[in-house]
Amino acid sequence: MSEEKTINIHVPVLARVEGEGALDLVIEDDLITELKLRIFEPPRFFEKFLETREPDQVIDMVARICGICPVAYQMTAVQAIESLFGTIVTPWISAMRRAFYCGEWLQSHALHIHMLALPDFLGFSNVMEMATQYPAEVRRGLKLQALGNDLIALFGARSVHPVGVCTGGFHHAPSKNQVNEICDRLQQAQGEARELLHWILALDLPDEKQDFISVSLQHSADYPMDTGDIVSDHGLKIDAYEFSQHFTEQQIEHSTALYCFLDNQPYLVGPLARVNLNYEKIPGELQSLIEKHQISFPSKNMFHSIIARALEINMVIDEALHLLADYQTPVKSRVDWVAQSGTACAATEAPRGLLWHRYEIDNTGYVSEAQIVPPTSQNQARIEQNIQQSLHSLGLQHSAEQLQLHAEKVIRNYDPCISCATHFLNLNITRQ
């Protein structure tokens, strides 16, 4: 006669994620009866703070939403505002904004791969432990992260909450010498990024396929970052102004962050979704490297996210170098603009995935209403779905410790950005 069993896993604070979240999991008789990714950080009221602010104040304020991806918030806000105002920026401004954004992808991905995700795949509890076995790899990761930070600071004056962007362009253009110095480091980093990709491709990642919807931007010419249509692998193709017709945010009792659904379905945003939907935009040399390792995209293995990040690190280093080649300091680093009233929308690709902004701007040029849908809010429902599928795939007969570790690995694989990293406080496991 089989013994009835209840496993109750309560992880009060998730480690190695950006911010404060928790996981509640109840398994009864080989069935998951409760699964809640609880985000309990208090509301931050940023959308309310933005009301009555003028455009350049909005651009500086949204950078404060996230310490890891402030550029994404700034780029999305400025593009929404310029879209409404009909501001046409120069090719120099477009190119330098993309180079600026490359810096953020580089630092964010390098941080996530080395500090947050790799310890899970290599069997360490944290990067400090990992560094004793892989010191050269950790140093390389820190160096790549530092280069990303410095690329952000080149245009933003500082890497955390930069202040260089304004409506119509940048407050200031970097000097040729500053750019040349960064280019020398980017050239050196190209080899290091290739080594990183080789290493990641050789990892023994879990082989677990799942069914999910990928959503990202898609652009006719470029790998998606700062512009493009919002597309899915289920046939969606819309512009940023149509977002609300398909995506809906809902409040769920156990989370202070809103859940976002695409036509009432969970969906994935982020590096894996981007690579899945834009694989043909990846340079042939990198595609060949992937294919040598018998890995193919689109991939339904969520753990291929770390490969997607390593790929994107290579792409942004190459692209930043290309964008900054033959750099000349412009006479003007911004164009004039005239405020218009109406609705301003834009979407860009933050390192963690699609980021959408909407602003209502009144006839004095000030914001009267703001709505921001960040990537982690969009991924929340998908993370819960992934944990459910992944634990079943692993086998619910495993010990509570093994199930917990696997669930945490699944969560960290998304690089969820709740706010600042924390540590486990304690763990309560109840068996009956």
Add this chain to the structure above:
Amino acid sequence: MTARTTVIGLGSYYGQDELAWVVSDRLIERKQLDAIDVIKSMPVELPELLQKRQQVILMDACILPGESATIHVIDFNDLQNNRLALQSSHGLGVTEMLALCHSLGDIPESLQIIALTIDSNVEISTLLSDSYLTRIEKTINDLQASCPVSDNIS
């Protein structure tokens, strides 16, 4: 021969967390410290900065209830047990970054941390008196004098 010491001021752009940066600037201006290099930095840069240095003093702002403008010295080897070390305001804290440096084998032979207490009700500018800076300089000189490292390095 006196060892050359590197003093690293850790901080951020935000509010009073800037204290060690401002103090670093003032120490450079005052030119009262011999055989000292002063650098302004952030915790994430520590692995690179500590590499190949033998004698380092880190300065960082710290909150300790009821205290303001006090100066506390912590040896790296006692860091984990010190109540001050658990109160970093940096996203990736000094304690975590030093633990990473330790794993990488980058901890200098002598590493001391000077914690400068701040109070949210007191502006940085009001802290920066001559006597306050002199106290910090004396703390640095004392640490340098008691340092076991004897090779002249930079």
